Amino acid sequence: MTTPLLKEPRRFAPLKEGVVNTSGAPKLKGIVFDVDGTLCVQQNYMFGQMRSALNITKATDILDHCHSLPPAECEEALEKIRNVEREAMVLQEAQPGLVPLMTYLESKNLPKGICTRNFETPVNHLLSKFLEGKTFSPIVTRDFRPPKPSPEGILFIAKTWGFVGDDGKGLGEELIMVGAGAATVLLVNEMNAHLATHEHTDLVISRLDELIEILEKGFVGRIARGDEDDDLKGRAEGVLRDGKGEE
Incomplete structure (x- = not known):
């Protein structure tokens, strides 16, 4: 409140x-x-692409999801969203x-x-x-x-x-x-x-x-x-x- x-x-x-x-x-x-x-x-479209790459719903915070994973899986998930950002940054x-x-x-x-x-x-x-x-x-x-x-x-x-x-x-x-x-x-x-x-x-x-x-x-x-x-x-x-x- x-x-x-x-x-x-x-x-x-x-x-x-x-x-x-x-x-x-x-x-x-x-x-x-x-x-x-x-x-x-x-560039709002990035968020949908990130969630698709991570197989999570809109109700789940992207970074919270990544950081909830074991270290190796977390880094793999973060790299997936970095790839989305790298593609988007040229636009x-x-x-x-x-x-x-x-x-x-x-x-x-x-x-x-x-x-x-x-x-x-x-x-x-x-x-x-x-x-x-x-x-x-x-x-x-x-x-x-x-x-x-x-x-x-x-x-x-x-x-x-x-x-x-x-x-x-x-x-x-x-x-x-x-x-x-x-x-x-x-x-x-x-x-x-x-x-x-x-x-x-x-x-x-x-x-x-x-x-x-x-x-x-x-x-x-x-x-x-x-x-x-x-x-x-x-x-x-x-x-x-x-x-x-x-x-």
């Missing part, structure tokens, strides 16, 4: 030079991206607005990270094909355990960037990213439109470069920063990603 949300929206100070931060909102310190459906156009298309947004973020010296359930080869292929020279670090793939939708990968990125709480753990309150109390932005498409009104979606955009004007003027979400510790996995469905837990 989700915990009650307060009514104060998440805010970040305007990034545009010369704009006064009258709200006292914190400065945005970084942003994390998913891959499929976010940096590149969604990757850049998400509209991809390059303008990344160029803008670099002009503001904002660190950029990736947290995905893909393996590294398709991720590197996308970066070399569409974002050569752009820096993303760290890049968290499904080799990180536990993988998404657990927020642990996001918290690892925050800690790598030096954003930590008094307990020494990663702190996501001043980032736009998935989970951990951070602001969530849904890149909407026909597959995830139902999440546009979800209580854990702060903002909805239809293409990546719409985020530039939002950040320039000052990010204002529509839900509160509250005690959502019991709801992290629910929030892990949403930041700049396809809104599906399958990838």
Whole structure:
């Protein structure tokens, strides 16, 4: 069950030079991206192919199934889904607005990270094909355990960037990213439109470069920063990603 949300929206100070931060909102310190459906156009057909290769139903999580197998069988199953991803990566298309947004973020010296359930080869292929020279670090793939939708990968990125709480753990309150109390932005498409009104979606955009004007003027979400510790996995469905837990 989700915990009650307060009514104060998440805010970040305007990034545009010369704009006064009258709200006292914190400065945005970084942003994390998913891959499929976010940096590149969604390739949903992969999931059906993966399940067919593994002989599992849609009700079964692909990675959970692989990791439930004995070591040798697990590696064989993972290689089957890697083969699907290798074939799909040659058909990757850049998400509209991809390059303008990344160029803008670099002009503001904002660190950029990736947290995905893909393996590294398709991720590197996308970066070399569409974002050569752009820096993303760290890049968290499904080799990180536990993988998404657990927020642990996001918290690892925050800690790598030096954003930590008094307990020494990663702190996501001043980032736009998935989970951990951070602001969530849904890149909407026909597959995830139902999440546009979800209580854990702060903002909805239809293409990546719409985020530039939002950040320039000052990010204002529509839900509160509250005690959502019991709801992290629910929030892990949403930041700049396809809104599906399958990838």
